Amino acid sequence: MPKTAVIYARFSCNKQREASIDDQLRICRQWCQRERYAIVAEYCDYAISGRTDDRPEFQRMVANAGESDIVLVYMMDRFSRGEYDAPIYKRELAQHGVKLVSALEQIPDSPEGIIYEKLLEGLAACESKKTAIRTRRGMEGNALKCKTNGVRVFGYASNEADEYVINEDEAAFVREAFKRRIAKETTNSIARDFAARGVKTSQGNPCGYSMVERMVKNRKYTGRYEWGGVVKEGGMPAIIDEVTFMEAQGIRAAKERSAESWGDFALSG
CATH class of the missing domain: 3.90.1750.20 (Putative Large Serine Recombinase; Chain B, Domain 2)
Structure with a gap:
């Protein structure tokens, strides 16, 4: 029986200079061809951060775990940039007999490989937080110049x-x-x-x-x-x-009821 793989690709933001979805898929397809894996499915999330697991295609891939031998990603940070999410979802895949594999990062299939994989997870989470800080600083700089920062205001x-x-x-x-x-x-x-x-x-x-x-x-x-x-x-x-x-x-809304006969009261007004 041929070995099988599903490919997961993700892109954080159209403005970021990252490998595009097409590039990720191309590299992963070449890897599968070279390593003789049959591609069962491809899951792609567009313009969604890896710091969250609220990604429709990611969740669909996890729900379908077991349909392939491996989940192949361009690099490990495409799978997740969350410091807690990555090990949780890797464990869930492993429970269905599915291994997470990176097309560009050669992780040794040995006890030492565990250390390397954890290091990659930590680096991805660290870089994500650093990117968030840099983005926030850039937006603060824009705010000092009264830029919209993408905030839509009617009018x-x-x-x-x-x-x-x-x-x-x-x-x-x-x-x-x-x-x-x-x-x-x-x-x-x-x-x-x-x-x-x-x-x-x-x-x-x-x-x-x-x-x-x-x-x-x-x-x-x-x-x-x-x-x-x-x-x-x-x-x-x-x-x-x-x-x-x-x-x-300072305005208090007028009552809308059709009949408002309150009568006369002492001290009214």
Whole structure:
């Protein structure tokens, strides 16, 4: 019976300079051809970090453990960059008689190989944390320059320099929402009207209560830039002024019940 393998490939982020999925698959296919392994299946996760095990194709591969003799990866860090996940899932594969193999890293099939494999796991977890630190520092640097850092805010778009600019079509709804809240119209009423007029969330869902509620409480509309503790007044163009924002925060919604005859009470008002 021929030896069998499944290939697992992963790519963390389209912006990272890593081996692409196609390159990983090509190297792994060449390895299988050279070592005379028949490929049973290929599992690929796109733009998902190895620090998490919440990867659809990874979980499907683990669930199907036993369909092959080995799981082949381009390098061990493609399997996992989590300091705890790697040994857990390797053990689960081993319980089904499946061995994890790297196409580029020659791990000795000996007791010393255990040490080398654990070293690779540690290096992968360490590099992942260092990458996270470098990424965070880079984003903090961007925040000091008031870049969007990929944060979408209804009412704004981004320019080529990744700075916030006003999207006039959306900004009109923002100004209207504040005006109607100041006039004591309920959040639900505004949301229903916006949904009927085609306003959608960043996920493409019709506008709802939460969207309008966040809108009228978002100080960014006054031009205040905020990201990860970095705050800069005037760091982005204002859609409303500070007075309008404060007036909207002090409004208590009017009741919507059709019949509200409360009668006259002593000391009322």
